[in-house]
Amino acid sequence: MERYDPHAFPPFAVTVDLAVLTVRGDTLQVLLVERGQDPYRGDWALPGGFLLPDESAESAARRELAEETGLSPATAAGLHLEQLRTYSDPGRDPRMRVVSVAFTALVPDPPEPRGGGDAARARWVPAAGTGPLAFDHVRILADAVERVAAKFEYTCVATAFCPPEFTLGELQQVYETVWGVALDRPNFRRKVLATPGFVEAVEGGPRRTGGRGKPAALHRAGPARSLHPPLLRPEGRHP
Amino acid sequence: MERYDPHAFPPFAVTVDLAVLTVRGDTLQVLLVERGQDPYRGDWALPGGFLLPDESAESAARRELAEETGLSPATAAGLHLEQLRTYSDPGRDPRMRVVSVAFTALVPDPPEPRGGGDAARARWVPAAGTGPLAFDHVRILADAVERVAAKFEYTCVATAFCPPEFTLGELQQVYETVWGVALDRPNFRRKVLATPGFVEAVEGGPRRTGGRGKPAALHRAGPARSLHPPLLRPEGRHP
């Protein structure tokens, strides 16, 4: 930094890109928007945009998240948002040098697709096997999915995919979807309940989920953020 | 991104900052440079610098790493370098908007301090309890140290702190230093050897380390990058 004239630095554009993930039914889905401008006009891409002059990447990401999901800023403020990594290869944007700070957002099921804000169109698609995406977004998406799957092992973020109150069956469904494996229900249940602060029981009547079967007890996300000992994927796969 | 004129984006300066860590004896140390220019002239800071117009953040980080450590580019190319996260708060640089991509580098002990390249002076200092640093570098350093400690649990990066050939005692010393705890030697040994690809035995004569004691067998870092099951810190502490 010492040998540069502060007024002669090479200028870059800085953007944020968001991998907004949700679990719907038994598939992990990602929010994509259709690009309305060149380059990649008409292609699908991760939502994102330029940093404004006076905001941090985190602020920009949360602003974009609220715009693209169509949620109120108050609701969007509570969503789980986490920096993934920064992509800076020259040539990743054909127009100019763009450095992009990528984020992963985990949202509970029902935020309706809605082509909110400015994006031409927006939709949820399965995160595995999206077609080609604009820029290097296929790689960003792959990194995001792998990171989330890895984080499930030693953190409590899985509850970010669940509504405020959820059953242990729903939480297990989230794990099984993200990991793509079946888990033993009794063991999963014990493991979760044995971790202090992972989930908290909700007093009051249980509810039925799909109607059939015994009504399940409801739980809330607890204050814990990490899982000790971790909950490891059956066939330990770490790339 | 759609509503912006490509030629009217807000410009930012982009830098890389490096937390270059090593284990010397029984302390984790970080490489600091003395700033030769305002702002923070005369203060200590993490090494780093601006991105050149045609390089990625990774390239810039490796270039700076070679310059600051004074190692040959060929040697520096083999060092463990990993993106940490990006710091973008407005006001983190008093002059202008600077977005910094931070990296963590792990180097084996003996790369001599050397105030290489352009930095006025450079020195190794204990990573815990450095005085105040320039910019937000105290926070970057803290994030780097915590990340490394966490990675030791489920990856094989610890060998990056060791020379090409090392003893299991040295590897254990690295773990104990980074975690700040004592480990049981027989159990550590079995755990490491039971993980395929973590370390490989070197044929040929054993060597003595400090002279005293039984000569230890030498090992090389193996091809494995992850640890399954993980090697957990005794008092599971994850912030």
Added chain:
DNA sequence: GCAAAAGTGTTCGCAGTACACCCATGT
């Protein structure tokens, strides 16, 4: 009654823990 989902109990094996103990070298 039957299917489906929640919830409980129990057995088994293995991995991590905590040691005791032997080996090889320098002083």
Added chain:
DNA sequence: ACATGGGTGTACTGCGAACACTTTTGC
């Protein structure tokens, strides 16, 4: 001889895997 660090063996314990079983609902 003894201190120092390397290396091996072993008994105990607790968690996770696997699976049987009971409970409560909708149809």
